[in-house]
Amino acid sequence: MMIVDLGCSTGPNALALVSITVEAIHANCLQFQQPPPEVCVLLNDLPENDFNTVVKSLVTLRQSSDPVAVTGITPGSFYERLFTSESLHLVCSSNSLHWLSKAPEDLTKNLIPAYDIDEHSRHERLFPCKELREIIQEEGSFSIREMRAHDPRTDMNNALSTPGRFTRFLRALFEPVLVQHFGDVMDEFVKTTERRWVLEGSLQEERARCPYAMLVVSLAKA
Ligand SMILES: C[S@@+](CC[C@H](N)C(=O)[O-])C[C@H]1O[C@@H](n2cnc3c(N)ncnc32)[C@H](O)[C@@H]1O
The missing domain is CATH 3.40.50.150 (Vaccinia Virus protein VP39)
Incomplete structure (x- = not known):
């Protein structure tokens, strides 16, 4: 096997x-x-x-x-x-x-598309279950056995969600992509993101405003 x-x-x-x-x-x-x-x-x-x-x-x-x-x-x-x-x-x-x-054209122009759109469209892009389902069905190689959207931060203890921890989480996720496209920017990235969230409550406010989803999908060969 x-x-x-x-x-x-x-x-x-x-x-x-x-x-x-x-x-x-x-x-x-x-x-x-x-x-x-x-x-x-x-x-x-x-x-x-x-x-x-x-x-x-x-x-x-x-x-x-x-x-x-x-x-x-x-x-x-x-x-x-x-x-x-x-x-x-x-x-x-x-x-x-x-x-x-490869990098989308918007990124090479230093634009991040998900942040240049209104709140409703951003929500649609961040929870794209329907869109993904349609793409898989249209392509036809796989049938969907199960699909779930989950915000991993809902299980996260708020007290643990400090600007430092959240910045390290983002660094772990995005460092390879950011370095590949923008060069040696990680120290600046860490300083800027921590500065942004250092104000009491600003991280919690941003988390509530910007939902974040993980899609879990189980597929079988059609
Ligand atoms: C965020 S890490 C996830 C690592 C691990 N699977 C986990 O869940 O913790 C994403 C990984 O996907 C790899 N990756 C990105 N594009 C890839 C591609 N086209 N082919 C193979 N691996 C790729 C990256 O190099 C990186 O190691």
Whole structure:
């Protein structure tokens, strides 16, 4: 059984999804008293990703997880052909598939489109369940098993949501994109964002004004 994570990144998150997947397969086989299948786990990210630590963790995963027989990495863009036809059984990806193949023209002109529109349109863009459903249906390769929108900040303790923490969260999410397009700007980015939210209540106010959604989608090959 071939399992792949697209956009695995590096560090502890790199193996989080595939480890959960392997455990779920194991549990399912136990429940139905079936022998677990031999599993091959492949991790993908762009060639610039730091795969050194990822490879070491993959070896640990192979040695500690019973049904994992083979592990490997597949560097390259998921916008290109990475695997042979019909070779994958389960593909997972977290916080990666929204990365575009290239910067939109607006960004190269230093405009951020989502902020140049009115409140209603911004909400539509940030909670695009309907739009995504239509795109998947129109394209036709997959059927939608389940789709949910979730604002991860609703579970976040407000007391933990300080300007410093929120800025580090944004840095972790966007540093590669910002550096690629704007160069060495991260120190300035951190100073500017912290300054913006340092006023009492301004971060909470901005969070309420700008909803943020994660879409979780489960698809099956049509
Ligand atoms: C925000 S990280 C998510 C990491 C991890 N999956 C997680 O949930 O914590 C996004 C990752 O997607 C990778 N990525 C972006 N575009 C990609 C592409 N076209 N092909 C492969 N990986 C890509 C980035 O290099 C980055 O490591």
